[in-house]
Amino acid sequence: MKTILHKAETRGSANHGWLNTHHTFSFANYYDPERVHFGALRVLNDDSIAGGGGFGMHPHDNMEIITIPLEGDLRHRDNMGNEEVIREGDVQVMSAGTGVYHSEFNNSEDKKVELLQIWVFPNKKNVQPRYDQISIRDISKSNEFYQVLSPDSTDQGVWIHQDAWFSLGSFEKGKTASYSLKKEGNGVYAFVIEGDVTINGQELNRRDGLGIWEVDKLDVVAGSNARVLLMEVPLLN
Structure with a gap:
């Protein structure tokens, strides 16, 4: 067995006022050559977005992007025509493939939303972009994975x-x-x-x-x- 430990306080971080974020792996202005990825896991961001805040339209390609809200609701829009609210208890995925534009905003004006955004390298490039979102409330279990x-x-x-x-x-x-x-x-x-x-x-x-x-x-x-x-x-x- 081999392991690598990343304590919470060693993560990269940035506080932009509307966004307080922590990066387990190198991202944006945080770069550590020893912490670029873990296998196919490229990004693990722990984000807290203030009321009314969010990310405007921006592009992605050839990446599998998973969003897991931990508290509050996140409003999603993309150029594939999807307009959804992702809530605590949901899991969202985008296969960016050949390219997609999307935005993410806190759905509340006065309450924060906390979420994990995770990027995974795909095993196929230039796939047709796709979007999916599910509720995990009905499949969740106590005291087991x-x-x-x-x-x-x-x-x-x-x-x-x-x-x-x-x-x-x-x-x-x-x-x-x-x-x-x-x-x-x-x-x-x-x-x-x-x-x-x-x-x-x-x-x-x-x-x-x-x-x-x-x-x-x-x-x-x-x-x-x-x-x-x-x-x-x-x-x-």
Whole structure:
């Protein structure tokens, strides 16, 4: 088993007033040559957008972009004709492919929205851009991991053009859970959204990240009430 630990306080950060953001991997004005990506996982941004704030229309291409609101509602528009509100309990995905323009704004004028935005390198380039959004409220479970993303359009959750699987779990203090990797050679990046957990012997706290590879299974113990996101991705040469 090999691991890499990223403590919450070591992340890149920027406070623009309307946006308070933390970058697990190099992004925008934050660059660390040792923290460019974890395998196919390129971006893990932890954003807090003030009421009325947001990102105007901007382009993406050849990237799988996943948005998970943690608090509040996010308003999305794109040049594919989609106008949606993404709420806490939803997961959104865009396959940018040949190119897409979109905007993201807080849907409230006076309450913040907190979200994770995640970018994954695709295994196919120049695909037709696509958009999808689901509610995970009906598939969520307590004290175990449940899948919210996969490479299979017929499987549970959203799907992307990559051999990647994302799972969420909410745990009560003292509860344990296991996660078995789906594909040989993949690694897992674990991100602690809330609380304290121990994963394969490594203690982690709120907003800590842990990359794990050369392992078949993760064992998780909740040291307090906790919520964890597991992102299984191919390791890139």
